[in-house]
Amino acid sequence: MNKQLILCLVLVLMSVMLLADKVEKEQAEKPLQPRIEEIKPFVCIGLVAHSQDMQEIMAIWGKFFSIMDNLPESADDCIYGIHYPGEKYDPEMGEGYLYMVGIIP
Numbered sequence: 001m002n003k004q005l006i007l008c009l010v011l012v013l014m015s016v017m018l019l020a021d022k023v024e025k026e027q028a029e030k031p032l033q034p035r036i037e038e039i040k041p042f043v044c045i046g047l048v049a050h051s052q053d054m055q056e057i058m059a060i061w062g063k064f065f066s067i068m069d070n071l072p073e074s075a076d077d078c079i080y081g082i083h084y085p086g087e088k089y090d091p092e093m094g095e096g097y098l099y100m101v102g103i104i105p
Helices: 002-029 055-071
Strands: 045-049 080-090 095-103
Touching: 045 055, 055 095
Parallel strands: none
Antiparallel strands: 045 095, 080 095
């Protein structure tokens, strides 16, 4: 009886793994569809990185988590990473983007 139970569990596990692999392949084949939404202006408080350097962006996340307990409670329980053109944005050079990590209070 134990051998039958083990065999049944192995078959279930293999079926789940095969199904997960199939779903992953189907999702990989579907191209991402961009979505543009118009939203009302909102206030976001947090920290800003003045660079597109990935190391600086990762560092700003770490700094944000270290100060997060000192911020007011988030209105929607979310933390946002916002990439946006700053005041010194130059569209020809593609420079001047800012990256903010923050919450909506």
